[in-house]
Amino acid sequence: MSNAVAAPPAHAPESGAARTGRTSLSMNQAINAALHDALAADPRAVVLGEDVGVLGGVFRVTDGLQAEFGADRVFDTPLAESGILGMSVGLAMAGYHPIPEVQFDGFVYPAINQLVTQIARMNFRTRGALPMPITLRMPSFGGIQSPELHSESLEWLFAHVAGLKVVSPSSPHQAYHLLRHAASRPDPVVYMEPKSRYWQKGEVDFDEPGNLEGVDVAREGRHLTLVAWGAMVTRCLQAAEAAAEDGLDVEVLDLRWLSPIDADGLAASIAKTRRAVVVHEAPKTAGLGAEVAQLITERCFGTLKAPVERVTGFDVPFPSGSLENEYIPNIDRILYGIQRVLEYRRG
Amino acid sequence: MAELSFPLPDLGEGLIEATILEWLVEVGEHVERNQPLVEVETTKSSLELPSPQTGVVVRTHGAPGETIEVGETLVVFEVPDDTAGIIGTVPKDEKPKRRVRLNVDLDD
Numbered sequence: 001m002s003n004a005v006a007a008p009p010a011h012a013p014e015s016g017a018a019r020t021g022r023t024s025l026s027m028n029q030a031i032n033a034a035l036h037d038a039l040a041a042d043p044r045a046v047v048l049g050e051d052v053g054v055l056g057g058v059f060r061v062t063d064g065l066q067a068e069f070g071a072d073r074v075f076d077t078p079l080a081e082s083g084i085l086g087m088s089v090g091l092a093m094a095g096y097h098p099i100p101e102v103q104f105d106g107f108v109y110p111a112i113n114q115l116v117t118q119i120a121r122m123n124f125r126t127r128g129a130l131p132m133p134i135t136l137r138m139p140s141f142g143g144i145q146s147p148e149l150h151s152e153s154l155e156w157l158f159a160h161v162a163g164l165k166v167v168s169p170s171s172p173h174q175a176y177h178l179l180r181h182a183a184s185r186p187d188p189v190v191y192m193e194p195k196s197r198y199w200q201k202g203e204v205d206f207d208e209p210g211n212l213e214g215v216d217v218a219r220e221g222r223h224l225t226l227v228a229w230g231a232m233v234t235r236c237l238q239a240a241e242a243a244a245e246d247g248l249d250v251e252v253l254d255l256r257w258l259s260p261i262d263a264d265g266l267a268a269s270i271a272k273t274r275r276a277v278v279v280h281e282a283p284k285t286a287g288l289g290a291e292v293a294q295l296i297t298e299r300c301f302g303t304l305k306a307p308v309e310r311v312t313g314f315d316v317p318f319p320s321g322s323l324e325n326e327y328i329p330n331i332d333r334i335l336y337g338i339q340r341v342l343e344y345r346r347g
Numbered sequence: 348m349a350e351l352s353f354p355l356p357d358l359g360e361g362l363i364e365a366t367i368l369e370w371l372v373e374v375g376e377h378v379e380r381n382q383p384l385v386e387v388e389t390t391k392s393s394l395e396l397p398s399p400q401t402g403v404v405v406r407t408h409g410a411p412g413e414t415i416e417v418g419e420t421l422v423v424f425e426v427p428d429d430t431a432g433i434i435g436t437v438p439k440d441e442k443p444k445r446r447v448r449l450n451v452d453l454d455d
Contacts (some may be wrong), residue, residue: 041367058433144435196438238443246449305455321435335447342451 005274019206028061028198030172033101034179035062037085039069040266042097045183047074049084049101058103059139059198088134089122097133100185102239103134105140105192106149112157116191119188122164131186135179140168141231141281142328145321152318153282155229158190159259166258168192171216172202174256177209178334192258214262215285221251224275224338227292228265229255232270232279232329239334248338258288264321266292267299274300277309279329279336284312311337349427352420353399358389363387365389367409376404384422387415402426 019037039045047065049057049236052077056063066074075085081102094342102108115136123131142151158166165187169175175193182189210216218233219240226236233254239252239288255261271274276296278289293308311329319327358365365387372385374380383395383406402424409415 143438146435150434195435217432235443242443242445243449247451248449265359326369331443331445332447335445339447339449342449342453345454 021207022203022205024073024201025204026060026199026201027172027193029167029174030176030202030204031061031152031179031193032063032065033204034154034176034183035065036068038099038180038183039065040075042183044095045073045097045099046047046091047099047101048077048091048101049229050077050079052076052101057101059136059195061193061198062101076335081111082114084138085111085119085134085136086135088136089114089118089132092119092132092134093130097183099121099137101137103139104146104150105138105152105154108136108138108154114191115164116161117159120161123177123187123345124163132188133186134188135183135185136188136190138190138192139195139198141194141196142191142318143194143231144322145324148320151324153313155192155280156282156286156288157286158262161259163188164259165189166192167256168194168258169232169256170194170197170216170228170230170254172200173204173210174216174254176204176206177212180255181209186345189256194232196231196308200234214257215265215269216254217251218254219250219252221249221273223249223273224341225251225253225269225273226277226279226334226338227253227255227269228279229258230281232281235331236279236330236334239286239338241329242331242335243338247340250278250338255283255292261292261295263295263299266295270296270300271303274303274305275341276304277311277334277341279311279337280333281313281328283315284310287312306341309337309341349425350405351402351424351426353422354418355387355415355416355421358387358396359391359441359455362389362417364392364413364414368393369411370407371395372398372404372407373435374404374407378402378404378424395454398422398425400426437450 052062053066084100088100091098119132141153169178174249228236236252239253243250278292280289289310296308311328311334353442368386368388370385371383380401381397382397386395391419405425406423
């Protein structure tokens with residue numbers, strides 16, 4: 001908060017008052033602020049999930065919301081993910097704007113039915129009569145040495161489901177504004193929170209959201225583009241710093257929207273650098289990196305200097321905490337990927 | 348730092364209470380995980396309860412001779428604020444280590 005510029009306290013704005021100015025927040029505080037402001041701005045918004053109410057969420061993301069907005073707008077549910085999303089369907093049909101939480105990414109599997117056969121299709125099925133203004137929040141990806149099923153990377157799954165939008169923020173500023181943006185849409189949005197970055201602090205500018213659609217150039221560069229999302233953006237920025245020490249000017253492209261992917265923004269970056277490496281935590285086979293690589297190939301084949309490389313998790317279930325650092329792409333593996341692109345020569 | 352309370356667990360099959368016999372730690376004392384905290388007596392046996400975690404004892408509930416019900420707070424600990432929630436650890440933000448050096452020959 002030391003560099004706050006005439007900003008209201010992050011957790012205690014006057015109810016209904018719009019936030020202004022800039023302030024430093026951790027990502028979980030930024031998401032908390034976004035939920036608070038979404039509830040204040042939209043009387044139809046409700047927050048539901050396991051432990052979101054009295055406890056305030058296991059990562060304190062929903063801290064204080066029930067005390068302020070009451071237990072009829074921020075409420076605890078049984079430990080039943082299919083019930084949480086099934087109830088969200090009913091709430092949406094009744095005119096509410098549910099913001100459900102599934103406590104950990106790996107526990108959304110029992111609710112895939114509700115997500116795929118109801119939430120994603122209801123608008124299509126009813127010819128637009130019943131849109132599903134649902135924002136599903138979910139702590140996602142690995143990086144905190146948690147037990148099995150607490151560190152999945154499911155963007156490939158959600159991005160393939162027609163009817164769902166998928167977004168993942170990479171900084172507190174994006175976390176605030178993308179969540180407000182997602183919660184104000186009529187479409188169902190899966191909002192994947194990079195849980196390893198919850199404690200990352202950064203400046204949130206409440207007055208200038210910036211462009212909330214499409215890709216975000218996290219770092220400008222000339223020689224090669226690293227494409228990433230969520231927690232991997234920070235790691236790619238670190239890899240770009242390392243590459244700069246060796247004389248390579250790397251651009252880091254934060255994809256942000258994983259469905260729909262901003263193919264134009266993606267192509268614009270690759271057209272400039274002519275080399276690309278996609279980085280993600282999910283297993284490589286049929287991962288979203290394959291889709292990104294193919295979009296680049298379709299749009300930039302004539303100008304590419306080398307095939308698009310992928311640096312990803314491995315084709316195994318996400319391992320236990322002690323092996324996590326071997327599984328999640330690290331700086332060295334990203335640099336190896338960059339090196340493979342640099343060394344490619346046409347025959 | 349955060350405070351974490353340790354409620355009296357069920358020490359047998361369906362026991363509802365235990366009587367404090369002797370505290371083995373003092374308020375302000377740093378205890379290690381599995382270090383004996385308190386000796387209690389139930390209707391079945393007397394036993395030493397090990398500490399469920401490392402931390403500093405902030406409060407103890409119940410003097411010797413008093414009975415505590417299962418689920419009531421027995422000890423409050425002060426623990427470092429680096430637990431990530433109910434599980435996991437907060438990743439350290441340190442400068443990343445690199446071993447790989449790039450051989451940059453752009454041939455543009």
